[in-house]
Amino acid sequence: MPLRLLLVRHGLSSFNKERRIQGRDDLSNLSEEGHEQARRLGRSLAEVPLDAIYSSPLRRAASTTTSLLEGRNAAAPKPVFDDGLLEVDLNPWSGLLIDELKQRFPEPYDTWKRRPMELELTHSDGRSYSPLGELMQQARSFLETLLQLHALTGNDTVLVVAHNAILRCLMLVMLGEPDHGFRRLRVDNTSLSIFNLRSGEREPQVQIECLNSTTHLAPLPPKTDGPRLILVRHGETDWNRAGRFQGQIDIPLNDHGRQQAAAAEEFLKDIPINKAWSSSLSRPTETAEIILRSHPSVHLSQTDGLVEIGHGAWEGKLESEIRDDWSELLDTWKRAPETVQMPDGETIQDVWARSVRSWKEIAAQLTNEDTALVVAHDAVNKTILCDLLGLTPADIWMVKQGNGGVTVVDIPTDSGQPAVVTCLNLTSHFGSVIDRTAAGAL
Numbered sequence: 001m002p003l004r005l006l007l008v009r010h011g012l013s014s015f016n017k018e019r020r021i022q023g024r025d026d027l028s029n030l031s032e033e034g035h036e037q038a039r040r041l042g043r044s045l046a047e048v049p050l051d052a053i054y055s056s057p058l059r060r061a062a063s064t065t066t067s068l069l070e071g072r073n074a075a076a077p078k079p080v081f082d083d084g085l086l087e088v089d090l091n092p093w094s095g096l097l098i099d100e101l102k103q104r105f106p107e108p109y110d111t112w113k114r115r116p117m118e119l120e121l122t123h124s125d126g127r128s129y130s131p132l133g134e135l136m137q138q139a140r141s142f143l144e145t146l147l148q149l150h151a152l153t154g155n156d157t158v159l160v161v162a163h164n165a166i167l168r169c170l171m172l173v174m175l176g177e178p179d180h181g182f183r184r185l186r187v188d189n190t191s192l193s194i195f196n197l198r199s200g201e202r203e204p205q206v207q208i209e210c211l212n213s214t215t216h217l218a219p220l221p222p223k224t225d226g227p228r229l230i231l232v233r234h235g236e237t238d239w240n241r242a243g244r245f246q247g248q249i250d251i252p253l254n255d256h257g258r259q260q261a262a263a264a265e266e267f268l269k270d271i272p273i274n275k276a277w278s279s280s281l282s283r284p285t286e287t288a289e290i291i292l293r294s295h296p297s298v299h300l301s302q303t304d305g306l307v308e309i310g311h312g313a314w315e316g317k318l319e320s321e322i323r324d325d326w327s328e329l330l331d332t333w334k335r336a337p338e339t340v341q342m343p344d345g346e347t348i349q350d351v352w353a354r355s356v357r358s359w360k361e362i363a364a365q366l367t368n369e370d371t372a373l374v375v376a377h378d379a380v381n382k383t384i385l386c387d388l389l390g391l392t393p394a395d396i397w398m399v400k401q402g403n404g405g406v407t408v409v410d411i412p413t414d415s416g417q418p419a420v421v422t423c424l425n426l427t428s429h430f431g432s433v434i435d436r437t438a439a440g441a442l
Helices: 012-020 032-044 059-072 098-104 106-114 131-149 164-176 236-243 255-268 282-294 321-334 346-365 380-391 391-400
Strands: 002-009 052-055 157-162 192-198 205-213 228-233 275-281 300-303 372-374 405-411 421-427
Touching: 002 106, 002 131, 002 164, 032 059, 032 098, 052 205, 098 106, 098 405, 131 164, 157 164, 157 275, 205 391, 228 282, 228 346, 228 380, 255 282, 275 282, 282 300, 300 346, 321 421, 346 372, 346 391, 372 380, 380 391, 380 421
Parallel strands: 002 157, 052 157, 228 372, 275 300, 275 372
Antiparallel strands: 002 192, 192 205, 205 421, 228 405, 405 421
């Protein structure tokens, strides 16, 4: 197993409740609701062994760490309080109500919300600085030190408890700092994000196992003012279980896959879904139909643009069988997927073009009040999510999509802002915060 990072934002603080700017100053405390949020997250992590714990020393984060470990009620190492996890420095604004900030400093606030890397502030000592630029450097330094302390070839699980902005910066550094990435992510109070890191040729290989899971509090984070899309990967098939390359051969769900779809149905039953789309293949179609049993008035539309990648001559084969005839190409597929033309099949760019086009066509049909279900496949979902995260076809291995996993994307009402990946690959409806679905064979 690789190095597993569990990234947790502090619980609801007094300033969160009052809608005040917190930043780096230690002016707010963890609320009682925040303590309970942390204890509930701790209970959900009881099965997960921890090898190290790092926390911001600010009170709202340190108290979250304490309450989380109290709720977890299992052996744990002593937390290390690290200044590398301090929140963004918004010193001139600290303590201001957000409404007050909007009124007094409308242009800088607009820059922070729309183009945060461009924001410049001035300290009381007259020093001008870039809050997010400095925070990104802080994130790079923290991760560099962390990777020196924890080998990527081992199996350490490390808990990191910090704040909204620094956690987003840590994620962006691991993802290669994609363009406009800060506003593409959402980090709620006591949310859990899991990143897996393995040793690579030059840099660590990074995989997002999940993002911004708040399932210990509610199935999904609250919807914003714009349209919402719920992206689901189909349930398990016998070929997923066996590790066969599936592609466009129309393999149906197995019984376990139907159980996964039923678990997703239960998980989403109280979400007000009013539109739905799926790939035209049977496995995502049946998954969608099972989920929609709790939303019987919703019509399911199908689109060929969401059909799985065409593996061509590899379809139906085990990896060991492919290696017999295409060993070098298989290794290249794992190392540099953007360079591979599948034998008699597609490239990842082919899939990217049609899947992203279909996704945008679906999103364009939604009103601000809509919540739409979209059910598709591993490679299709990965290309869509890479596009939303500002990544490239070379990065598809960064995104994990478990069978029956749930992802949420919120479309902003401001057309100049990117869509937000509100949460990614939630699989807790199968009984664990860790994704234990079949590895598959993409």
